Amino acid sequence: MTQSTAPTRRTLPTPxxxxVTGGASGIGAAAAARLRADGVDVVTADLAAGADEKLDVTDPDAVxxxxxxxxxxxxxxxxxxxxxxxxxxxxxxxxEWREVYRINVDGTFLLCRAVxxxxxxxxxxRIVTMxxxxxxxxxxxxxxYSSSKAAVIGLTKSLGKELATTGVLVNAVAPAAVATPMNARTDPAVLARSRDLTPMGRMGRSEEIAELVAWLCSDRVGFSTGAVFDASGGRASY
Incomplete structure (x- = not known):
């Protein structure tokens, strides 16, 4: 009889x-702050002012x-x-279509490929996509937007499976509408629809999403990869 062996749990000796891309504001800034609170050394990157590094996520050479x-x-x-x-x-x-895909999909691909x-x-x-x-x-x-974020989910699931035995976990977070500077330019009717569809009856806060992100970035997660974690105020139905 062959005796099964439990996989070795990989941990880093130091943090x-x-x-964190998009780290100048919104979810990115909140995630950076939450990770720093856990003792993680964080480098933020963004085209907007306020990040540690200026970065165009669609530029492969810059990435x-x-x-x-x-x-x-x-x-x-x-x-x-x-x-x-x-x-x-x-x-x-x-x-307009191509710009959304260039930033949301190509950017995800380039950053993942680089790290x-x-x-x-x-x-x-630990890789967490948005x-x-x-x-x-x-x-x-x-x-x-909807289809580009569906592509992000597909990429995350594929990469999670590719790396499943390497010690590298790849997961996605799927928020409902969150009160961020990115949504400040979103059609108010679109935001109102999202809020009305949310059982909690409100938009999410960046800090709430950051808590989930921090957990997925930690050594407390060991058996989840290629997964999608909802943060939707009860809106998600599957």
Missing amino acids: PTAL AALVAARGPFGILVHSAGIVGPAEPLSELDLD VPGMVAAGWG ASIAAKEGNPGQSA
Whole structure:
């Protein structure tokens, strides 16, 4: 009879360094603050002022240069993204569509691709991508945003399976509408619809999402990868 052996749990001897994109405001800034409270060394990156590093997440050379200069990173929280236009699909310009995908999907791909080799070499890593409840439900008038976030979920699930035996865990967080600067430019009717669909009857707060992110970035998680964790005030139905 073959005796089964429990897998070795990989841990880092010292707190890892985290890269948080979109870290100048909103969920990214809240996640950075929460990780720092856990004793993690955090590097924030954003095009907006206030981050440690200025970064265009769609620029592969800039992404590679940042990881080479400030890495290796044991944690990636990829929070950079845009909502894009609130328009019927039939009225959506192709360039607007492509911009949403370039930032939300290409940016996720580039950041993950850049940090994965160092994490695998270390035998430990945590990647948290930012999806949306819109990825599951499809918000009317937001086809580019909804489908781009669905692509983020697909990427997360695929990468989680690829790295499942390496010690690197890859998970997504799918919030409902959250009161952030990114949503300040969102059509108020779209936000009102999201709030009305939320059983708690309110928008989320960045700090609430950051708590979930911090847990997924920690060594307290060991058996979840390629998963989607909802933070939707009860809106998520699957």
